[in-house]
Structure formats: C-alpha cells, structure tokens
Amino acid sequence: MSDHLPVLMFLSPLMTAIVLPVVGLARRAWSRPLALAAVSVMAVLSLINLVVVVNHGTIRYTFSGWAAPLGIEWVDDGLASLLMVTVSVLSLLAMIHAGFAEPSSLGGRVVPYYALILLLIASLTGIVFAADLFNVFVFLEVAALAGYALVGVEGGKSLVSAFRYLILGTLGSSLYLLGVAYFYAATGTLNMMDLAERVPALLLSKAVVGGLIFLFLGLGIKMAVVPLHGWLPDAYTHAPDAVSPFLASLVTKVALIAWVRIMFWVVGPNAEIEHVPVLILLEEVGAIAAVVGAVLALTQTELKRMFAYGGISHIGLILIGVSLGNATGFAGGVFYLINDAVMQAALFFLAGVAGVRYGVRTLEDVGRVRGYSPWMTGALIIMAMSMVGFPPTGGFFGKWYIILGALEARNYLAVGAVVLATLLTLAYWIKILERVFHSGRPSSVASPLDLPISLKVSVGTVSAAIILLGLGSDPIIWFLRTVAVPPGL
C-alpha cells in the first residue's frame, strides 16, 4: 500500500478533475466540496508519505511494471516528499480561501475553475515526482495549460495577460523539449538515474552543453528568473483573486524544483564547462534576479504587482542558495523555497481580500485596510517581517542558512546580493507599511467581524505557518541536510 502513495497522491486530484465537470453539470454546488475533499485526501496522504519516506527511505515507483530505464519512473525521496507536503497543504488553504474570493471574481465559472485547479495540482505533483525528463515536459505543459486558462477565466483585461503568458510559456516548453531532444541524442536515455551515469562524462560534448542551456532557458521562463520574467507580473496582477495564490505560491517554485532535480541529480554539482563551474553561473543569475526583482518591486504602485515582483526577487534568492555548492546553502535555498511558497500564498490571500472586500488595489488605498480590519493588518506585519527576514519568522532562517552557506563557500558576491536584496525588500515594505499607518484615514466603515470564516482560517493558518516554520526550522534544515541532500554535496 505505502508503495503506491506517490501515485495515489497524483490520482486523487486528477480523477476528481475528470469527474467534477460531469457532476458539476447536474449539481453545481457539489463542485466545491468535491474539490476540497480531493485536496484534503491528498494533504493527508502527503503527510503519511513524509513519515514513510523518513522511516523507510526513498520510494521508487515504476509504471505498469516496466523497470527503470525502459519505463517511466517516479522518485519519492526526501526532497519530493517534503515538497509534496508544501504543495498539498498550500493547495488546500488556497482552495479554502477561494471559497471567499470565487463568486465575485470568476464570473460564475465555478465548475471549470475547480476542475482546472485540480488539474494544476495534479500536474505539479507529477513534476515533483517525475524522474524522467520527458515526463516532466508533459506535466509542465499540463500545468501551464491549466494556468493559461485560469489566468484568463475572468475575461476582460486578464485575457491579454493570459495570451502573453501562453505565448511565452509555450515557447518555454518548446525550448525545454529541445533540451530533452539534445540530451536524448547525446545519451540515448531519458531516465534521470540513467542520465546521471552518462552525462557527467559527456560535459565536453556540445550536444549536452547545448541541451543544458535549452533546459535552463525553458525552465527559466517557467520559473520567471529575471531576464525571462516578462509574463509573470501581468499574469499575476490580472488573474482572478481566487487564482493568483495558486500560481504565485506553487507554479514557479515547482519549475525551480524541476531544475534543481536536473542540475543536482543528473548533471551533478561539480559540473564544469570549459573550466567554468555551472553552479557559479547559476548563482550569478540568481544574484541578478534577486536584486533586479527587488528594485522593480520598489517602483510599483499596484499591490499585487509589487508582490509579484517580490516573488521574482525571491526566485533569485532561492537560486543563490541552492547553487552555493554545499549542503548548508542547498538546505537554506530549499527551506527558503518552502517559506516563499507560504509567503506568496499569504500575500496574495491578503491582496485578494483587500481587493474583493475593500476595493484596495493600489498603494494609495492601502491605508484603508487598517480601519477595516486589525487582523489583516496584523497578518500583513507578519508577512512583512518574514519577507524582509526578521527572526523568528521562516524568512529569517532561510536567508540565514543561505548566507552561512555563502560564507562557507567563500562567495562574498552571494552574501552581498542577499543583503542588498534584503535591504531593497525592507524599502518596499516600509513603503507599504508607511501607507498603512500614516495615511490618516483609519475610520472604521465595516466592522472587523465582517470577514468570513474561510478567510480567517486561510490567512490565520499561513500567518501561523510562517512563524512555525521559523521556530521549527532546526528539524527541517536537519532533514534537508541529511535526508533530502543531493548526492555529491
């Protein structure tokens, strides 16, 4: 039974996504409970799976009995099991939150919305588990297709953003597929374990180097690393408020994990191309992304757009962390990734509430929030602390271990980039909080009790999770350094 956990976690949302439109045709009101049930099952399974992986080690799942290099294989190791807990629990919270945002922001398209969200979650599960380059491509495309449709589901302005996302996202998939073709041409296999045996010896081959570049370009568009981030701000800003938490917290991070899988489990952390270590290049890309993203966030006036650029900056920080070439930095990077998923979900929950309930979309209006809801203001302060990196929030410990890793690698450029990005993050949060507390319009119009329970649960849980991740950072970092660490680090 426990051997089938990965595939059960995948089938629970996928099967529901297929059944849901049929059920929704007859009973529209059933679509939400059905979707919630599917994701709850998935969350419970992911927790069981984490326990099983910690106690019994990696689960390798082969489909229809074809053994690894011939058939498709899924690997459920420490990294994947921890990420699945993040993905499924955040999906559950985002779905609870969607109950609040959905009626006004979806234009009545509730049934397709839930079907697409479940499809998105299922394909993200596939990307996390897949140990086969082509399998990753298929799930990337399914996730992207669900994403395009979800961004555009509201109609109006979001259609153009969805179209731009589609053009760039599909170009990214094509580049990734091209990279897969190069790797296949050079090695004759697509299985990651099999590739890991052959690729390190072939790093002088132009096909492998070219393939690696195309894989990074493709996944770079998906994860919105800085020069390739053009689609993200528009898509996240104009996406319905019930959709943007899913996209912001999960889609880019899972693409980043797909890259981490290829970089560390296939190519290996010590890979050098013409005496240039690949990890150094990655770290520099990350440093540029971290700083440029934060600078762009500072110049925004729209709340959701500012948070979107904040997410772009964090992708850079995570890239710096994982590419320092030691276990401390890797653990810090992945820990920061989990934190960032929680923080982005929380930020877009808050931005969604502020928009739907109070009509607050820009920085000018943000001062009104304090008058309406002290709880939301409190949650906003916790977010700010974690985004900037004050202890005891998770954001602090993520950055702490990234900097420790950078010092261990004697990489002072990375330290400087993390510190600079932190200062810039502080600057744009001061901009937000200054508007909250000094706009001089705290007149209470709606009572604080006005907020529905689904919203309190989702925002309260993510705020608590940010603090808990900080307080419980020790065991998670220990887990990442010992169980989830890639070979050779």
Place this chain on the structure above:
Amino acid sequence: MVDLLEAWLLRPNFLAFVILFLWGLYIMVARHNLVKKLIGLYIVQTSVLLFFIALSAKTGATVPVLVPAADGIQAAAYANPLPHVLTLTAIVVQVATLGVSLALVAVIYRTYGTLDEEDILKKLE
C-alpha cells in the same frame, strides 16, 4: 569555415530545423496579429518535432514490430521507436495548446473587436 558549411549541408534535416525554429521565433516577435503570433509559435513547436524525427532517422531500418527470426532479434534492423512515441505525445500536447490558445484568441476578438496587438493595448488604457 568550409568544413562547417560542408557539415551543415550534409545534414539538411537539421538545417531545416534551425531555419524553421528561427523563422517561427521571428514571426512571434515581428507580427502584431495575435493569430499570426500563434502561427509562429506552432512553427517553433513543429520544428522541435522535426528535430526529434531527424535524429531518429535510420536508413534501411524497418518498423519496430518484432518478428521472430531464425537468428534471433537483430536490434540494428529496426528503427528506434522512442523518438516517434515522444513526438506523438508532444503532438497531443500541442493540439491541446492549440485548442486553448485559439479559444483565448476567440474570446479576445469578441471582447475587443480586433486581433491587432497595438489596438488591443490602446483599448486597454
């Protein structure tokens, strides 16, 4: 230089792939009409498929259906089925993308009454 040119001309399939890929990319960047942008995107996608097919081409090989022969199975006599299967899967994925993108374009046309990117951006402001 001559060696390079010779190497290119000996592999017309790959040359066609490069031309198609860059051509599609150019159309995506240069055209303002949304449907034309999509056409460029499909040319890019199809060129990648051509690349897959080209690298699996094999002269004198037969379809990969195993026939029991007296001297056992000769692996060299069959074409490699994997790139073809991957291509087939990628085509399915592309058809799905085509459906979603054309639906999006149709809704954009109904909303804005035009397919020209410049006009749509003007109407957005």
